[in-house]
Amino acid sequence: MRNQSFMPRAIKPLIIMVFLTLIFFVVHSSTNFLARYTHQTVELKDNINIDYRYFIDKKPSASPEKMLELLQQFIPEDAKNIPYQLADQTYWVLGKYLNNSNQTEAFVLHIDNAMLDVLEVYELDQFLNITQVFNLKDFTQNNEILTFPHFSFELTPFQDKRFFIKLKTYGPPEIPINLYKIQAFNDNLQASIALYGAFVSCIVLMALYNLVLYLSIKDKVYICYLTYLVSTFLTVTSLNGFGYLLFGYELQQWLQSHIIQVNIMIIISLLLFTSYFLQYDQEDSWVAKTSSTLCIALGIIGIGLSYTDLIFQAKVFFSIQPFFYLYAIFIIAQKLTTTFTWARFYFISWLPFLGGAAIQPLALLNIIESSFWTNHAFLIGVMVETTFMAFALGERMRMSEQQKIATLTYHEDTKILKSLNLENRIKQLRMQGETDFAVLAIEPEQINVVSLYVENYEVNDLYKSIEQGLNSLFLYNDNVESLIQGKQKICVDEMGTIYLLFKQKQEEEITVFIESILRKFKEIYRVKNVNFPLSATVGIALNKNNELKTESLMQHAKYAIEQAKKRQLPWLYYQHESHKKDAYLLDLAADMIKAYNNNEFELLHQPQVDLKTLKVCGSEVLLRWTKADGTIVPNDVFIPLAIDVGLIKQISYWVFKQALKQQQEIIESGYHSHLISVNMTNKDVTEPNFYNFINDTINQMKVAPEHIVIELTNPSKLITNPNALANMKNINALGLTLSVDDFGEGDSNISHISKLPCQELKLDNKLIESLLSLPKQQKIIKGTIKIAKMLGIEVVAEGIESQEEELQLRELGCDIGQGYFYTQPLPLPQYLKWLEDNRLGLNR
Known part of the structure; x- marks a missing residue:
């Protein structure tokens, strides 16, 4: 017991430190973010007129000169309302920007999608001459531009400029076009980096926390959550483009091309984590088998999709994703309604996660309006979710420790003390110098027969009623030793033998005491609403100057039961000579096993x-x-x-x-x-x-x-x-x-x-x-x-x-x-x- 409780005490300070550090980073980053992110995209009130028109080219990419010929087919629309779709097509956007002020202004055009395949910008002069001013492929060594695709231009007083913007992506179809002033863009960029930094801090802290727990406890639930954290980190990093800053161009490109597989890994790790966290794997339950089957199926789907293009992968993934999240919510709710009320933090953690997991894809798929908040919804949701998960894992560890103690102390089905408690109490008495006591073993006679005709729970109920009856009999008898704090004085071993500790070993006292036990067993017990009289056989082993080991003392009491039954007696003391007669058979059994x-x-x-x-x-x-x-x-x-x-x-x-x-x-x-x-x-x-x-x-x-x-x-x-x-x-x-x-x-x-x-x-x-x-x-x-x-x-x-x-x-x-x-x-x-x-x- 001492070794088992050492681990949680040693980890507690670390857990508290992790929580405090996590909260500090989240609060600090959020404060900075709110302080910095005060600038919005440029609007008409800033003396800038903005006009957009778009054309969707569903054929192989055309040249800007060809687009000039189709200029009449361009549709006027606000940039935020361009109907981007998950399809293999190119978007041409004609943007016109007019400076109505008498001052020269510098602007940044931010194309807010880090998974662009094509981003080309062409300037049109008043004679419709076309000049390329930006091509994303020219900046493969500029990680900042790859993460935040943008280009800068100036407008002199009352000047206007027109740009052809060619866009194509095999990733998220939503391609927000935002016009900022220089300072606003820089603030936006810093806010994004600060938010991502807070996210990375949460992920790293939670990953270290789970790694420490796994190394200490060896519980696979922590490995599953660690896998989820890594998968989530890779998803956010590749989706928002921060992989260019962390990993470089080649690795980020590889991650983006396998973004669906990484998302599938998130679902697999979440399903396994949920199954292990709620301890379905410890039950003979359909949930554990179904979860494993679904994970295998998802893995096969992920491998199969890797041989198709990203657009097809995304369509398949987003069509099946809701089913798995609904399944996870269902198995969580099932536990909440039965036994696992302590999983409330875990249930709450799903709310921000599902919110972010739903909002950001809807924005990226151009179903809801894109904004700074929607583009970072999943990142923010995961940050909040990991905070609640820290509490959930801590609560689970606390409850698991209590369950371990309860498992060592009580039988799971009956909640009756295990015989280990008797062993511990005997050792305590011996350490205190006590020698004058006896171990009594009681074997109910008819229970084995009854168990053939009734359900297990009814046998358990019978044992509970016997335990209650005996404990009430011994309640005010100080000669019967309490085995743990409280009034519980009997215990049961795995074979159903009942034990108790009697502090007096005088034969007269023990005889009277045993007769009271046997009378108690003759009282009427009910099985399936039928009155059922029980009988019992009692074996007694006297402690003689602590010369026997605790286990031997209990074995002798149980052996005395067997000798009593052979002689057809209700009770019997352990007799060494009688035991010795059977030594030959014991030796023969040992020889037989060797043979x-x-x-x-x-x-x-x-x-x-x-x-x-x-x-x-x-x-x-x-x-x-x-x-x-x-x-x-x-x-x-x-x-x-x-x-x-x-x-x-x-x-x-x-x-x-x-x-x-x-x-x-x-x-x-x-x-x-x-x-x-x-x-x-x-x-x-x-x-x-x-x-x-x-x-x-x-x-x-x-x-x-x-x-x-x-x-x-x-x-x-x-x-x-x-x-x-x-x-x-x-x-x-x-x-x-x-x-x-x-x-x-x-x-x-x-x-x-x-x-x-x-x-x-x-x-x-x-x-x-x-x-x-x-x-x-x-x-x-x-x-x-x-x-x-x-x-x-x-x-x-x-x-x-x-x-x-x-x-x-x-x-x-x-x-x-x-x-x-x-x-x-x-x-x-x-x-x-x-x-x-x-x-x-x-x-x-």
Whole structure:
């Protein structure tokens, strides 16, 4: 916990410094801007008459001389109302400027578009002679003119001048033509640079802020926002022409030619950021998957558009852009209406961003009137948005830290304390010198059964009611230690075991205390509006002079529960001697895991003989584990142990793969019709991916499915399991044979067999043992075989130990036999030799 809280404390001063610096830059830049930007474009009140006419040339560019011939077709219009469109066409503007004053005036004609392909200015004298006075292509080394395309001229008293202005752009179609006096233009230029400087400051500060957070927390949300900041910076820089000042001509030209791809990157980073910021990626939600899919689609669109011209790219982009912003707003609103009320700053930050993202393109597309403010709307919107985002990220970090603490402290679904709190409290007591206490573990008995029939939330509600009941029982009992501040005195581990800490370890006191707990559990709880009495088993572990680790103390209490259940007692103290008895199995489990990892298991083959022809038709593989000291561990010992320690799946899958590998060798040795039978547990068959494993292994080993038999036990447990039934049907469809093993033992019967898609049953050897001595047994076996034949099921008898048993089974109609009468189980090399000796029939 100490390490987890260190990071936020260390970053707090940095966050405060970033915020203060950011606010200072924004306020300072805005103040300067408002102070400086007081001059407007030249108007009639300044004793200047301005007249504009325009002509749109949709053909390949013509010369100014050609335009003179079309002068009658020029349309009079204010410069701000010229209908620029997103199209491949050239605009010719004829501007007439008349100085009505008696003073010489100097002017600047500013063509406010930094993405011009053509800007040429021609002066017309009174005799209509044409002289070129400006060509933008002559200024590729003048970054200021490239950023702010303009040219200067003077008007003497009462002089007028006429200029042909040739304009063409593959970027934003709006091309504002503004006439300034020198000082006004300089003020406008400085205001633009100051505003851009403030924007760069915001971007750099926020980028550093997010980079520091990412390096500290490793949360990808900060990388996404960092990508957004870089993309936004490149968009504004290239769109407003400041790239000429920062990067130079070539790089700025490249950025302008890929402006749509950069804008697409803004949307991609925003979508990913929104998904991560609102933690959709931590949920199994359609939003996270949809956002990722949309980002991939956008990336593909961006790459595809890069092979088309900019005009087509812009038309496609601006047609799809609103959809993605609406989608982002929708997923934000969805969180605001559910759990993420703390995301309000993030929601607010979208308002200036969307305002700028909408206003500036509308101005650039000549849908709304162009002005200084509309031309910088996106830049200003991003500045305001980053300010709110700083608060949003800070708020998110604060809430995330609280969530981490809550996650470590409480179970997410029930809000009950985790067992980690008990460990911490025990350590605190020991540090304080306390030794006189006991750990009690409580296991509710019926909850595991109840959970099979109700939803998870109902099980959680049941645990909540138990927690409330126990906490109320212990509320005024000072012998029950509070685990955290407040009155919470119980905790639950991941397996559902309840723990508490009792400060007195005298047996009389603990006995009375436990009886009160058990009485509490017998109270009526409600599940699905049904009264449900619970019971519990309690295990107690006494702390003896702090000689045990905290974890061991809790484990002993839980082990005492298992011992109590074995003895059918309601509660029990941990007993070291009882625990010691199970040490052998624990050591055996450890040895078994090592044996599996070291590939020390072995397969043996027990032949199966066709009782009609007395020829070998296949073999059942049997697993054998021989320890390093030569001890053979019986299967009925280590198989249940493998199930208990969770290794049975790996062992079963290993057996199946090894069996198919050995089947390959048998077939390659010339026994092409040989069948291999492999035992699989019910746990294997109920696994959802069991069929996929079988299918993949068969394809990998290239063994024909019709040469494989899978043997199963306890059919009654498979009938009601949908996963098992689906797997068995798929395995049948694949061509494998399903066999029911140990028929006649336990709960297996013909009724169960008829409900399963099996093609074979194996009579248990206990049936065969009394075949010759009990006439009733013969009738049972005969009846079983007869019914099996009616169902189209083949019958195998295992445990044949004599020729008399073989003859009797053949007369009863049994199909296949196996047992020690033929041979004991053999390793593969010896089995291959035995097969060779009996190739033409059993060698007796």
